[in-house]
Amino acid sequence: MERFLKVNSLKCVRCGLCLEVCAPKALVFSADFQPKFGKDGEERCTNCQHCLAVCPAKAISICGRDPEESAAVTPLPNGDDMLRLIQSRRSIRHYRHEALDAETIDKLLDMLRWVPTGVNNHGLHFSVIRDVAVMDEIRERVNSQFREWLTMEEPPQAAALMMRYKAQITAGLDVIFRGAPHLIVAAVPQNAPCAAIDPVIALSYFELYAKTLGIGTCWCGLAAAALFAVPEVAERMGIPANYRVGYAMLFGPTERKFLRATQPEAVSVFEVK
Ligand SMILES: Cc1cc2nc3c(=O)[nH]c(=O)nc-3n(C[C@H](O)[C@H](O)[C@H](O)COP(=O)(O)O)c2cc1C
CATH class of the missing domain: 3.30.70 (Alpha-Beta Plaits)
Known part of the structure; x- marks a missing residue:
């Protein structure tokens, strides 16, 4: 090349x-x-x-x-600021039912150019739902499909992962998309050297940058799985041929504020000597 x-x-x-x-x-x-x-x-x-x-x-x-x-790389946030950002990160499951402005979404998407990828592959593809009406259509299509499957006497295999949410889904709660106005799905070329991890790194950066812009996010394994259990919706997401879905993240404006950090246990560490 x-x-x-x-x-x-x-x-x-x-x-x-x-x-x-x-x-x-x-x-x-x-x-x-x-x-x-x-x-x-x-x-x-x-x-x-x-x-x-x-x-x-x-x-x-x-x-x-x-x-x-090239963009300037100074001044950097200091270590305390960065730690506070990490400590304040929360999964947001309550959103305002309104779209972020286009400029803000553009900023979030443009940031993705700088995320690292294995062997600098940079083949990631992002499908994004900007329009709340489109999000609502997909939300309704997926939820109604799972409502139907979960009320069958013998639900199909595709419905298995939602079994634990059966009561909520059949009661009409949007457990899958949490009422979010936007969704981003990171997909990766199947043959990318680090296909399993590249999309996850990208969405981790997305989550933290979104937080600094006052935008809520939520990792969404349920959405990633649900979308692809409903092929018509998967097709609508525009994942290129020979790509596979890495992960999905909900995002949008939120009123929800967490006022202090959680207090997780110390991580397990083995010191190699
Ligand atoms: C890989 C991954 C998948 C997740 N999938 C979902 C999901 O489908 N729905 C959801 O509401 N939360 C999901 N979460 C959020 C976790 O439940 C959340 O991180 C955990 O409850 C701790 O809350 P916190 O993120 O606010 O610290 C997911 C998180 C990760 C890391």
């Missing part, structure tokens, strides 16, 4: 940091100590852009990216 490495030789300070941070060792020094692709370097390059990001002189452009257009 062509990667188009461009080095501004007037700016390059020949420091070699780009070579040092290049994980696949795709770069070598040219005769006058500027970076260039080594033998097979272009094929090994994963477009992680570490070379562009580390260069103190903004001398490197890769894959057509201009370092002048």
Whole structure:
């Protein structure tokens, strides 16, 4: 694959940091100590852009990216702020029945460009429901399907995972989508090197960023499973061929405020000596 490495030789300070941070060792020094692709370097390059990001002189452009257009990475939140964000994260199951504005959803989706993926694969695909009317249609279609299955004498296998919620679902409660106005589903190419984990990392970042914007989220294994138990809805989600669903997350505006952190047990740790 062509990667188009461009080095501004007037700016390059020949420091070699780009070579040092290049994980696949795709770069070598040219005769006058500027970076260039080594033998097979272009094929090994994963477009992680570490070379562009580390260069103190903004001398490197890769894959057509201009370092002048990179976002600033300072100031960072401090450790205490970050810990408070993590401690304040909660699963939100009560939402206002209204859409977030388009700009806010765009911000959330754009952030996903920066999430890490194994071998920098970045093949993730996100299906998002922005329109509350569409969400309500899908909510009703899925819930009515499960209401029907769960009241059968012998429910089909697809209904098994909802058995424990039978009373609530048949009473008309939206246990699956929790009344949320929006849903995001992360899907991944079946052959991605880290297909099992990439979607989960992406949604973890989504959850925390959403929290900083005052938006509620909820991991939703039930939605992920339910959508794909109802093929017509799965099709509507627009998952590309040869992709598989990673996970689903509900999100939307909420009034619910948790006033203090929970007090979980310490995690299990084994110190290897
Ligand atoms: C992988 C995963 C799947 C989950 N699926 C659901 C779900 O389908 N419905 C739901 O209401 N909560 C779901 N949750 C939320 C958990 O129930 C929740 O994390 C737990 O009750 C602790 O609450 P907290 O997230 O506020 O700390 C899920 C959480 C995770 C991590």
